[in-house]
Amino acid sequence: MALPKVGSIGEYIREQRQQAKISLRQLASAAGVSNPYLSQIERGLRKPSAEILNQIAKGLQISSQALYVQAGLIEDRETPSDVVTAIRADAHLSERQRQVLIDIYESFRKEKHPEDEQTSQKAHPRGDSVTDDEPPLPEEFLAALEPYAASGGNGTVNQETKEG
Amino acid sequence: MALPKVGSIGEYIREQRQQAKISLRQLASAAGVSNPYLSQIERGLRKPSAEILNQIAKGLQISSQALYVQAGLIEDRETPSDVVTAIRADAHLSERQRQVLIDIYESFRKEKHPEDEQTSQKAHPRGDSVTDDEPPLPEEFLAALEPYAASGGNGTVNQETKEG
DNA sequence: CCAGACCGTTTGCAATTGCAAGCAGTGCGG
């Protein structure tokens, strides 16, 4: 049983890491695990414990739960994977807001996930720090959301960027 | 160095087991782990891997996530809302997509409704379809979402979600 | 050309997980 079929989890981690444009060693350092071990995990040669998984999730700044689901450590149905249901059940949203969120979510789900083809990014980030601190959402984007947001009409988008 | 500080998880398991009124061996059998190992886990002498934890959760017929939280493997961040939790747990989304959805959701939440009160219970008894007359999202809107959607530069938004 | 700094990978090894086997204690019926 030494053949772990956890390939997906390793691939998932590697995808997330490359998407974040950080090197294996950087992630290993951020996650507090050794570089060789992370290498083996990414290639599916080792089955990381949940503790390591959790640290990696932190290093990647992604949800631990998503990682656990990928690792098969949490049953899919156990997670409220039904985002739409959650949105529908949220009483704090207006009906218009719900519709917008659901539409965006479904459009995301339709976007096929390319198998890690980052053609657009540089192959070598080099010594230059690649701190992609892009703001979560540009103001104009949120401004475009407003008319769809609520019926209040009070256009007040408080998206203060707490950039230190 | 085997400082067993993981007592809480073991105690939690033991509590759940005793609450279910089943013996240690029964739970071990149901969970597919050996009885001595389960004994050691319950007394905090061993730190079970997530796989074992998952099996024990199944044997106890409780949520794996609750167990992971107890084990400190999932941040017990107070869940801001079910929507955010659902988004975070959705493994089908990319990290960027998650960020966008959460940002939009939170920006919606910030648009305070003048008389909205955050009562714990749902204010809407039936949030059923409100027959929105207007189209959910213009194409240009979804087009603006694309760069935030996935890593690929595949510019294709098929907005055919709505019933035709 | 070679030193230096990265990258990911390979190789042994200490520490740990997780289990099979066996040990003590309790309650039942013959």
Add this chain to the structure above:
DNA sequence: CCGCACTGCTTGCAATTGCAAACGGTCTGG
């Protein structure tokens, strides 16, 4: 009394995790 079934616990041992050290490769620059 003795066997039997049940409870949970202790003891070695194979298999695995996870790491430190070292390896080969690419790129920069003096």
